[in-house]
Amino acid sequence: MANIKKGDLVQVITGPSQARGGDRGKQGKVIEVLTEQDRVVVEGVNFVTKHVRVGQTQRGTKTGGIETHEAPIHVSNVALVDPKSKKPTRVGFREEQVTKDGVTKTVRVRYAKKSGEDL
Template sequence: MSKLHIKKGDTVYVNTGVDKGKTGKVIKVLVAKQRAIVEGINMVSKSQKPSAQNPQGGIVKMEAPIHISNLNVVDPKSGEPTRIGRRLNDAGKLVRYAKKSGEEIK
């Protein structure tokens, strides 16, 4: 399986779907399914039984996973969506960089 261009904590731009044009922070990456859960993106209503955490139960809004092909990492320099490349830095470590600006992504 190839490495993904998205990591937890990245700010991403949504290319397609209902939330097209929105940006959000990646909460979790589901590597096996090639999906990511992004804060405030792809919201779904889920009915929940009453539990200790949620004694009331009822309908809860939550984020559903979105396929990573529909996401682009936001360039740290310009704030625009960009593609990702990998290269060796001065220390000889493989790092991700934004193709638009050449800026290293932390």
């Protein structure tokens, strides 16, 4: 089971500080998880500029120019944010019994280690 999933609130814990133009300390939602490369794309973090060649769409409008979008960041450089304290925390797993339609199942549930609250 993955520690970080799409839609989670995470905080950047490494890299240059915001005073030096970096992203450390910024919080954002996970847009995409790239499991093969162990990377995540976080909303509002790690912006890169991309130069796109000028072209035309079907309607005849011009496309291209300089675009900025979020680039992937390694999963070890972000930490999940505790929903209670809004600070980065470690993730634990515990087994819980879930009953659905009369069938009891054991499921693994993520929780924030500092507050004990489910994620």
